Amino acid sequence: VHILLVEDDLESAKYAAKGFTEAGHVVDVLHDGKEGMVQCLQTEYDVLVVDRMLPGMDGLSMVKALRVSGNKTPVIFLTAVSGVDDRVAGLEAGGDDYLTKPFAFSELLARVNALGRRPAATVEVTLLQVGDLQLDLLQRVARRGDTEIELQPREFLLLEVLMRNEGRVVSRTMLLEQVWDFHFDPKTSVVETHISRLRSKIDKPFDSQLLHTVRNLGYSLHVPR
């Protein structure tokens, strides 16, 4: 995945760039909003990672200008401020995701992976499949092999998010945002509890394990390697 990182803190940018390269991505780093804008118009990127506060031109204006010019590259905003209004402003300006500082690099990587490989939205998928696990989005039914699995609506959504990100790590925060619409950090193990419930339904009764815990990062659904 070809990434453009626009971040004014040199050290964070350096570290993130190294991390992206190690994860097998190609990354360009810039420290100024205007430069970032010009670069985007010249080169085709898969994902843009843009800090909200930038010298030259702030991140919000930069993305707004890009969207006006017809550029549809997915954008992740990085920000120090985390109010709802800020998040809404970011999404309205044309951002696709929003990450509040400080964050673990793994969190950023998980989000870049999710956005960078997002399938083209033109084809509506109605059946998700990972190994012998099937999720019928129209009939709202989950099946593993021949066995039908009963899921609560929220468990269904949780499984759907995990299946859409097959093979990629989905962080706790991503699950909180996408499944429960929580934009704050709960003090109790909400995600862990629900994952363990889901696991007891889709994995426990079967031979092979599909839902994996990735240490310190999050969860990943894939066929055992």
Added chain:
Amino acid sequence: MADTTNNPIPTLPAPVLDENSGLRPRGEVNAPAFLELLFSRALYRSSAFRLGLAISAIYLICFSIAWGLSYQFLQDGVLRRVDSSLNAHYQGMLSVHNELGSDAVLQIAQSSDTTPMGDGVAFQIVGPSGETIAGTMLTETMEFGWWTRDAEEMRLSNEGSVRFLVAPLGDNVVSLAKSLHTADELREDATAGFVKLFLISMMLGLLGSAYAAWRTHGRIDKITQVMRSVAAGQLSRRLPVDKSGDDINEFSTQINDALDRLQQNVDGLRQMSSDMAHELKTPLNRLYIQIEGATTKLYEQGIEVEELGKAMDEADYINSTFQAILRIAQIEAGARKAAFQPVNFIEVLGTVAEVYEPVVEEAGNTLQVVFDPRDAQHVMGDRELLMQVVVNLIENAIRHCPKGTMITLDAGEYHGEPWFRVADSGPGVPEEMREKLFQRMFRLEASRTTPGSGLGMTLVKAVADLHCASVRLEDNNPGLAITVKFEEDCPVC
């Protein structure tokens, strides 16, 4: 519930707060029409109207006193003229009597008209033994001196009062009389005039006061409206000021100046918290990535360092406390009020209950939902903040109660005021400590060992204040019950 199937990041709809929409903030009032005001209770509450009435009353009292005095002067004047006319007659009689003797007086007297009480002077002369010598006017004798008697009482033919002068004339007594009907007419006319003037003045005073009340009422309504929207977070609103330079204008100008300063301070505060956030979060971010980098590097070499995990936890703790402080400051500044929308908090409670039911169970407790999740209770508010309040309350209950605790979620409506309650059957909080729970960083001695920043309840209070809701902590016998009630009459909404 937001459908997040195809849209992994739910976007909130743009805030709607149009003046013409059905969602007008409570308390928005328009200035009433003059006639409407005239028959409303608001008129009697208006200070301008009361002042107007007081001035009218003072005016009417002064007017009555002035009228009374001039009436008295007029009365006295008329009486003096009548008296001097009677006296002149008496002096005439006396000089005739002295110069020509009493027979001459009698002769004149018998030839003159003594009965009718026109404009002229009537008289009667009574001899020493009480017999009438001339004139027939009186039926009784009076002492010497000046008298005013009612004509009817004296069985005289005319109306009104009569003035008498009774005086000696040689051996005889002469009584002279003159009608006071001019004075009577004057009194009647003046009284009628006074009543008319009094009533007209009173009407004008009332109308004038009502008009003044209407004028100021409109302006004060405008001020009330602006101040309400300022309190609701629209700090850019200002009071109208015209060129008349009157006291309300002066007052409005002063308030506008104060609002300018307030806005500067709030803007400054916002700028400062966002600068602070940026300045502190950048190094915090570096700390995160360095700890993470070190952990990964060592992990790849097969080494796990427990201290690094703890360092990460500490960094997390610093971050979440800092985050909570920023959030509370943002909420207390009231900035989010501008984005209020109708929120069905039963749905919010239902969602939180659904999410937390397994978490509560995992902790060895029970979650009991008393309300009907299909019900609806709407309040104007911020869904995310309300959600966080419910989550904070439930998480507090989970973290501070031992296994086997029953956590109850309830909601309803009391006299038009919606409420919800999170109750537990845990150890509870001593009564004298309850208010302290709202203080920043306050933690009960017993809970020092459990994780938390002591900001959860402060946030609950800040969000409740923003929504004009009260937070009540009560004994659940055993345990703690926390009720959040949305007040109907809220000066800020």
